[in-house]
Amino acid sequence: ILTATGAFLYVTQAQSHPPEQLDADPTKPTLVVLGSGWGATSFLKSLDTDEFNVVVISPRNYFLFTPLLPSVTVGTLEPRSIIQPTRYITRHKKRKVSVYEAEAQEVDPAKKTVTFQDISDVKGAADSVTIPYDYLVYAVGCENQTFGIKGVNEHACFLKELGDADKVRTKIMDCIETAAFKGQSEEEIDRLMHMVVVGGGPTGVEYAGELHDFLIDDLKKWYPEVADRLRITLIEALPNVLPAFSKQLIQYTESTFKENRIDVLTRTMVKDVKDKAVVVQDANKEIREIPYGLLVWATGNTSRRITRDLMNKLPQVQTQRRGLLVDDYLSMLGADGVYALGDCTATSYAPTAQVASQEGIYLASVFHKLGQKAKLERQLADLRAQPAADPSEIEATVKKLNRAAKLTPFHYSHQGSLAYIGSEKAIADLPLFNGNVASGGGAAMLFWRSAYVSTLYSVRNRTLVLADWAKVKIFGRWV
Numbered sequence: 105i106l107t108a109t110g111a112f113l114y115v116t117q118a119q120s121h122p123p124e125q126l127d128a129d130p131t132k133p134t135l136v137v138l139g140s141g142w143g144a145t146s147f148l149k150s151l152d153t154d155e156f157n158v159v160v161i162s163p164r165n166y167f168l169f170t171p172l173l174p175s176v177t178v179g180t181l182e183p184r185s186i187i188q189p190t191r192y193i194t195r196h197k198k199r200k201v202s203v204y205e206a207e208a209q210e211v212d213p214a215k216k217t218v219t220f221q222d223i224s225d226v227k228g229a230a231d232s233v234t235i236p237y238d239y240l241v242y243a244v245g246c247e248n249q250t251f252g253i254k255g256v257n258e259h260a261c262f263l264k265e266l267g268d269a270d271k272v273r274t275k276i277m278d279c280i281e282t283a284a285f286k287g288q289s290e291e292e293i294d295r296l297m298h299m300v301v302v303g304g305g306p307t308g309v310e311y312a313g314e315l316h317d318f319l320i321d322d323l324k325k326w327y328p329e330v331a332d333r334l335r336i337t338l339i340e341a342l343p344n345v346l347p348a349f350s351k352q353l354i355q356y357t358e359s360t361f362k363e364n365r366i367d368v369l370t371r372t373m374v375k376d377v378k379d380k381a382v383v384v385q386d387a388n389k390e391i392r393e394i395p396y397g398l399l400v401w402a403t404g405n406t407s408r409r410i411t412r413d414l415m416n417k418l419p420q421v422q423t424q425r426r427g428l429l430v431d432d433y434l435s436m437l438g439a440d441g442v443y444a445l446g447d448c449t450a451t452s453y454a455p456t457a458q459v460a461s462q463e464g465i466y467l468a469s470v471f472h473k474l475g476q477k478a479k480l481e482r483q484l485a486d487l488r489a490q491p492a493a494d495p496s497e498i499e500a501t502v503k504k505l506n507r508a509a510k511l512t513p514f515h516y517s518h519q520g521s522l523a524y525i526g527s528e529k530a531i532a533d534l535p536l537f538n539g540n541v542a543s544g545g546g547a548a549m550l551f552w553r554s555a556y557v558s559t560l561y562s563v564r565n566r567t568l569v570l571a572d573w574a575k576v577k578i579f580g581r582w583v
């Protein structure tokens with residue numbers, strides 16, 4: 105125990121007192137990183153900053169562990185437990201990294217510049233700046249897809265950012281408190297206690313499950329007068345939920361939802377969103393209104409404006425609306441020095457956290473080679489400048505240089521898909537033993553928990569998440 109405590113203290117001490125960093129070096133190229141999500145963060149974590157002056161620009165100055173965001177909306181986890189400040193990563197780098205909390209407005213691939221703006225409420229005098237880059241790592245992710253459906257932005261809650269979780273939590277509590285208000289009409293209680301989730305992808309399914317737990321575990325204790333009136337409905341346009349999972353797991357999820365009294369309306373498409381009801385078209389093409397108290401919108405993602413603008417600047421090569429086209433080395437087509445990764449790209453891989461983080465690690469290895477190459481080129485130039493240089497030393501350096509210039513293409517290794525579906529059950533689709541192993545239930549739930557905890561980036565985050573889970577187990581949620 106003493107050794108383990110000693111090692112733990114040593115690691116935490118080392119983390120809070122990083123070594124002195126090298127200053128920016130004007131002779132080295134500038135590498136600008138846009139984003140602080142899965143792709144950008146895994147890239148930054150693995151990046152060797154020795155050969156570059158690195159600048160990070162992102163509207164939020166932290167990494168958000170999105171798979172656990174639904175747990176924040178119902179108070180299972182505290183917001184700070186699932187974020188990691190970007191500066192926590194950069195302050196451990198060999199060379200100083202500049203981090204700007206700002207939104208990139210424009211990338212000019214011809215001039216090789218990025219324009220970014222301070223979007224905080226307390227703007228100072230300098231709020232828009234344009235800087236040049238030698239290399240750009242473009243990892244801005246994407247935004248919520250609304251398909252242009254009227255009323256979504258005004259009335260629905262999304263599940264993408266930390267602020268969204270806060271909004272959902274407030275809305276849930278407002279609905280319940282208002283339903284419990286003295287003299288509330290029966291019809292209004294039914295509407296307010298109806299929680300509707302649109303989109304039966306993993307986000308919508310996990311959210312419906314999490315919401316169920318909260319309402320079942322806690323609502324009965326805190327609000328016995330309205331708890332029985334609660335209903336959860338999941339609306340999905342396709343014939344079934346979770347199209348990317350195996351048939352067996354889809355069935356398992358649908359039957360678990362049935363047991364948990366979560367109504368699943370498949371082949372039903374939301375056409376319009378009003379302030380108190382969604383307008384849907386069902387399988388028989390009939391249009392009807394479904395009243396709701398809380399509406400959570402989880403119908404997937406689409407490209408951001410900055411990405412669409414960037415594509416429009418290169419219409420000959422950037423021909424996919426879905427995202428940026430890149431080659432096998434994640435180098436963006438038609439843009440010198442630009443690399444793109446994660447959800448803002450259009451590749452053969454699903455837009456998942458797993459893909460983005462593997463791409464980030466891969467890209468850091470590409471930059472490691474670029475750095476090595478630059479170093480060797482300098483060594484070679486120095487050697488050649490010496491009149492009495494050893495020819496075999498020159499030859500060895502040329503060989504090393506050729507090796508550093510050789511890149512292997514990105515290869516994605518799928519580790520499986522996991523999703524929490526409520527009442528301490530999860531589903532796992534795992535590529536094991538040369539086949540797919542599909543599992544649902546309590547064992548999958550334990551696996552889900554341990555996989556997520558081990559994927560959390562820091563010891564601090566792991567400790568906080570485990571402590572939050574323990575707190576809920578002992579004291580319940582604090583509504």
Ligand code: NAD
Pocket residue numbers: 171251302303304305306307308310339340341342346347348372373374375402403404405454455456457521522523524
């Ligand atoms: P998604 O695109 O996977 O699912 C959105 C769903 O909404 C689709 O099934 C679509 O048919 C439905 N839909 C769209 N418009 C609709 C409408 N008007 N009315 C009713 N239904 C409508 O989106 P997601 O769940 O946010 O996932 C996005 C990506 O992130 C996916 O690649 C997913 O695999 C990944 N992800 C994975 C996990 C996990 O593995 N646990 C969790 C979250 C997200």
